[in-house]
Amino acid sequence: MTQNFKVRASTTPQLHLETQSGNNFHAPVQAFLPDDPGLRAQFADQIWYFRVFDFVDQETTPAQVMDIEIDAVYKVYRPALTLPLNDRNEIRIGLRAFQTLKGNFVNSPFTNDASIEWFHSNIAGGEDPFGRKFYGVNEVAVNYTDRNxxxxxxxxxxxxxxxxxxAHTYYPELQKWNERNLFFNLQSQIGWNTSAYNNSLDLGVGINAVKKYRLNTKSDLWFGLGYSVLYKNAIDGRDNLDLGNNRFLGSGEVMAQWTHQSSKGNQNIIGVNYQNQTSYFKKEEADYFHLKGDYAAINQGWHYGYTTLIENLSSWSLLYTHARPKISYTIYVKEDLNVNNAPDVETGISVQIPL
Known part of the structure; x- marks a missing residue:
């Protein structure tokens, strides 16, 4: 669920077109979660990479088993339409689609494997720190088998x-706070997942606060704080892929941006955002999982395919927007500073057109 740091409803319908590009790489890893309570208790007292478990079959050594391999540039396409209902309410209708690409300098100049490994080899990170070159640069391998x-x-x-x-957003009129340039909005969202792997309905709610500081007649400084909760798979279809056993996902975001109005009335906006999301899988699994992978073949991170699923995910984003009365453009780059490839780096560009 995306936080909304607007301070008022749109006055006209808005068409929003966005494309995102993110590099995801997780070396093949197999995760085992043994059913034996005694073994789980034993594992809880051990560092995960010292745990010993030899899976034979479900009768001899019962366990939940997952196989994870992710190597692709993901393109995300998000068209949306925002419709104002009145001065205080608006709705937003959006679609989302995902595409896996090998990645190259044309379709993903900054997020393809070759660009990332050039950065690692020549600037920071060292030679092939996560094994992209070992498994093949600019290739696609997405293979996931869930615990079922x-x-x-x-x-x-x-x-x-x-x-x-x-999504619906309500912008309450709070005169006492609004006069102090402090604004709030409340969000609610229904998401219908339509893929063959996840036919379900998600429900979400969120709250956001925005504070404005006037620097001069042309420039302002804005700070935002938002939090949302998504009830994932509130209505669940049959035979869905297990994409996380945490039914509730919390997401927080902090925003700081500087806006400047040019002599022609256009706006230039530079912003920095920090985001943090709760884990897809339950964190208590950290006490008893066992992993198998080709850890000797790569330098580090062979376990990230699973361990990122039981940890909070966080990222920093740098955004630039140029807004004119008839159109606005936004570009951003997002970096996962935990360096766990979830994703490693993401870029995006969007266009917003009032109708």
């Missing part, structure tokens, strides 16, 4: 229609 035996396999160029979102 259901699978997801994607090839280069595959597209998944992720779903449809309907």
């Amino acid at each position: 035996g259901k699978t997801l396999n994607m090839q280069a160029g595959d597209i998944i229609l992720g779903g449809v979102e309907l």
Whole structure:
């Protein structure tokens, strides 16, 4: 669920077109969560990479088993339409689709494997720190088997229609606070996931606060704080892939931006955002998981395919917006400073047009 740091409803319908590009790489890893309570208790007292577990079969050594391999540039396409209902309310209808690409200097100049590994080799990180070169640069390998035996396999160029979102935002009139340039809004959202792997309905709510500081007649400084909760798979379809056993996902975001109005009335905006999201899988799994992977083949991070799923995910974003009366453009770069490839780096560009 995306935080909304607007301070008032749109006055006209707005068409929003956005494309995102993110590099995800997780070396093949197999995760085992043994069912034996005694073994789980033993594992809880051990560092995870010292745990010993040899899976034979479900009768001899019962366990939940997952296989994870992710190597792709993901393109995300998000068209949306915002419709004002009145001065205090608006709705937003959006679609989202995902595509896996090999990545190259044309379709993903900054997020393809070759660009990232050039940065690692020549600027920071060292030679092939996570094994991208070992497994092949600019390739696609998306293979996931969940703990119930259901699978997801994607090839280069595959597209998944992720779903449809309907969001409502209410901008309350709080005169005492608004006079102090402090604004609030309340969000609610329904998301219908339409893919064959996840046919379900998500519900979400959020609250956001924005504070404005006037620097001079042309420039302002804005700070925002928002938090939302998503009830994932509130209505669940049959035979869905297990994409996380945490049914509630919390997401917080902090925003700081500087806006400047030019002599022609256009706006230039520079912003920095920090985001943090709760884990997809339950954190208590950290006490008893066992992993198998080719840890000797790569320098580090062979376990990230699973361990990122039981940790909070965080990222920093740098954004620039140029807004004119008839159109606005936004570009951003997002970096995962935990360096766990979830994703490693992400870029995006969007256009907003009043109708």
